[in-house]
Amino acid sequence: MTLWLNIILQGVLIGGLYAMFAAGLSLIFGVMRLVNIAHGDLIVLAAYVALMVTTGLGLDPLTSLVLVVPAMALIGYALQRGLLNRTLGDDLLPPLLVTFGLSIIIQNGLLELFTADSRKLQAGTLEVLTFQALPGVWVGALPLIQFAVAVVVIAGLQILFYKTALGRAFRATSDDQAVAQLMGLDTRHVFAMAMSLSLAVVAIAGVFLAVRANFDPSIGPARLIFGFEAVIIGGLGSLWGTLIGGVILGVSQAIGAQIDPGWQLLAGHIAFLVILALRPQGFFPKVSH
Amino acid sequence: MSTVQHATRSSHIGIAIIAIGFVVLTAAPAWGDRNTLRLLAELFTYLALASLWNLLAGYAGLVSVGQQAFVGFGGYLLFALAMLAGVHPIAAIFIAGPVAALLAVPVAALIFRLRGAYFAIGTWVVAEVFRLLASQISALGGGSGISLPAAVVIAMAPTRQIREFEIYWLALGLAVMVLAAIVVLLRSRHGLALTALRDNELAAQSNGIDVGRIKLIVYVLVAAGTAMVGALIFLMKLRISPDTAFSVNDWTAFVIFIVVVGGIGRVEGPVIGTVIFFVMRQTLADLGSLYLLIMGAVAIVVMLAAPKGLWGLLADRFGWQALPLQRRLVLEPKEKRL
Numbered sequence: 001m002t003l004w005l006n007i008i009l010q011g012v013l014i015g016g017l018y019a020m021f022a023a024g025l026s027l028i029f030g031v032m033r034l035v036n037i038a039h040g041d042l043i044v045l046a047a048y049v050a051l052m053v054t055t056g057l058g059l060d061p062l063t064s065l066v067l068v069v070p071a072m073a074l075i076g077y078a079l080q081r082g083l084l085n086r087t088l089g090d091d092l093l094p095p096l097l098v099t100f101g102l103s104i105i106i107q108n109g110l111l112e113l114f115t116a117d118s119r120k121l122q123a124g125t126l127e128v129l130t131f132q133a134l135p136g137v138w139v140g141a142l143p144l145i146q147f148a149v150a151v152v153v154i155a156g157l158q159i160l161f162y163k164t165a166l167g168r169a170f171r172a173t174s175d176d177q178a179v180a181q182l183m184g185l186d187t188r189h190v191f192a193m194a195m196s197l198s199l200a201v202v203a204i205a206g207v208f209l210a211v212r213a214n215f216d217p218s219i220g221p222a223r224l225i226f227g228f229e230a231v232i233i234g235g236l237g238s239l240w241g242t243l244i245g246g247v248i249l250g251v252s253q254a255i256g257a258q259i260d261p262g263w264q265l266l267a268g269h270i271a272f273l274v275i276l277a278l279r280p281q282g283f284f285p286k287v288s289h
Numbered sequence: 290m291s292t293v294q295h296a297t298r299s300s301h302i303g304i305a306i307i308a309i310g311f312v313v314l315t316a317a318p319a320w321g322d323r324n325t326l327r328l329l330a331e332l333f334t335y336l337a338l339a340s341l342w343n344l345l346a347g348y349a350g351l352v353s354v355g356q357q358a359f360v361g362f363g364g365y366l367l368f369a370l371a372m373l374a375g376v377h378p379i380a381a382i383f384i385a386g387p388v389a390a391l392l393a394v395p396v397a398a399l400i401f402r403l404r405g406a407y408f409a410i411g412t413w414v415v416a417e418v419f420r421l422l423a424s425q426i427s428a429l430g431g432g433s434g435i436s437l438p439a440a441v442v443i444a445m446a447p448t449r450q451i452r453e454f455e456i457y458w459l460a461l462g463l464a465v466m467v468l469a470a471i472v473v474l475l476r477s478r479h480g481l482a483l484t485a486l487r488d489n490e491l492a493a494q495s496n497g498i499d500v501g502r503i504k505l506i507v508y509v510l511v512a513a514g515t516a517m518v519g520a521l522i523f524l525m526k527l528r529i530s531p532d533t534a535f536s537v538n539d540w541t542a543f544v545i546f547i548v549v550v551g552g553i554g555r556v557e558g559p560v561i562g563t564v565i566f567f568v569m570r571q572t573l574a575d576l577g578s579l580y581l582l583i584m585g586a587v588a589i590v591v592m593l594a595a596p597k598g599l600w601g602l603l604a605d606r607f608g609w610q611a612l613p614l615q616r617r618l619v620l621e622p623k624e625k626r627l
């Protein structure tokens with residue numbers, strides 16, 4: 001019994017990380033209907049930026065966020081203004097193919113700079129710190145922090161979306177770009193702010209990913225797929241939905257891994273496909289897809 | 290009576306060039322060495338994959354980044370049939386088509402629930418599921434893969450040279466078959482519907498085209514063709530593993546590059562694109578990951594500066610078409626006066 005309780009708890013906590021992968025993806029899809037194929041590779045890029053900051057300045061990984069988050073946000077703004085805004089329009093192909101090209105560029109750029117060696121961020125004693133939540137049920141401090149951060153990030157995005165001027169601009173542009181423009185919004189800037197925010201979340205996700213496990217330039221696409229699955233399970237356009245989606249994915253993978261290590265990823269994908277078959281709109285849908 | 294005219298002067302020239310090219314390429318075993326034949330055979334498989342992806346994404350608007358699912362499926366099916374059921378490898382290639390079509394129906398039922406770009410990632414998930422399942426099949430080598438037993442290879446042909454010729458002609462034949470099927474499809478009623486769909490999905494639908502049905506048909510046909518090409522590719526490689534069979538780089542990224550650079554939504558595009566891709570690969574491959582980086586950048590620049598690709602530029606500028614695919618209404622003089 002405690003074995004399964006432990007497994008499910010680990011799954012829930014890793015779900016927080018998946019929710020952060022998903023929130024950034026969901027955010028830009030909500031505002032500009034852009035699906036960023038390079039999203040996973042940007043998460044890995046953030047991990048490498050954190051690696052440079054931690055080794056260069058001797059900061060610990062969580063403190064490095066102070067630099068990694070603004071750096072990624074800046075990259076996001078520039079990327080949107082310089083490249084991705086040109087691809088937006090009625091045709092779905094250009095943004096899809098340009099972000100696909102971007103994914104290849106980031107992967108091979110990282111390979112060129114950092115080689116294919118596995119890396120990891122060291123968080124010292126925090127990594128091994130655990131405590132007993134229930135008799136026989138152990139929780140690691142780091143997974144718990146990661147989950148708490150995910151909840152805070154999603155709550156923060158929710159408040160930003162529904163309580164601030166920037167959020168109003170996001171929602172207006174999402175509803176009708178032409179009218180938003182007529183009302184005096186510079187949609188190019190609004191889109192760039194959305195991408196910048198998305199990559200700020202990506203930065204946090206990338207750092208936690210890099211502390212939790214080994215990473216190398218090739219692991220981005222799998223992170224994109226996890227984030228995507230969490231978005232669809234949770235329901236398109238819903239921020240809290242991404243948390244539910246991430247948790248369902250995390251728990252499925254944890255259960256699959258317990259049955260057979262080869263089934264970890266497969267169990268997650270199968271859970272996604274079953275939900276797609278039975279409840280294609282996800283659990284908390286906001287927009288039809 | 291008014292009639293519909295397909296051919297133009299450029300398409301007559303195009304047909305003539307294609308006919309000459311076909312004769313020269315069929316005779317390649319007489320003039321080319323082994324490496325040339327091998328390179329050409331690989332080129333034909335990429336031409337077929339790119340033409341199929343172009344039909345799927347360029348015409349039917351189904352942008353898939355998961356066609357490696359069917360390439361790998363075809364490859365694994367060939368290995369399974371040849372090794373476990375004793376089927377002749379060449380027969381296995383032709384079995385792979387219908388089996389993949391059957392498999393594509395339930396896959397489509399699932400992923401057609403996703404729209405646009407999310408459809409793209411959905412196809413990728415399916416390919417990942419196939420890859421993970423393939424690595425669970427221990428009879429086919431599990432995660433590390435397996436080589437085609439020498440006995441199966443030797444049984445194909447009496448000598449190595451004849452086997453290489455066979456494979457070359459198979460690759461050429463399959464590419465010609467795929468291209469011919471696409472041309473026939475595009476000249477049919479369904480082709481008119483597909484061209485309408487390519488130009489504007491909403492307008493096509495409001496003119497009475499059953500968009501959902503035609504997309505399903507195209508998806509299933511493309512899956513069948515892709516699996517046959519996949520089976521041939523791994524018969525050429527003689528070795529299969531989950532990572533090579535379901536590689537997103539080899540079977541999707543390169544294919545998209547070919548179609549985007551050559552010209553999406555035109556039959557001629559993938560032909561030009563394949564030639565450009567192979568020229569780039571032969572000259573830049575030594576650069577390693579830098580070469581892939583350059584390809585990604587070239588694709589982005591083309592997508593932004595010339596979204597219809599190289600052939601699109603030529604066709605718009607000179608009104609060229611290499612194959613008689615356009616439809617022009619020719620009115621009789623009497624009707625013209627009306």
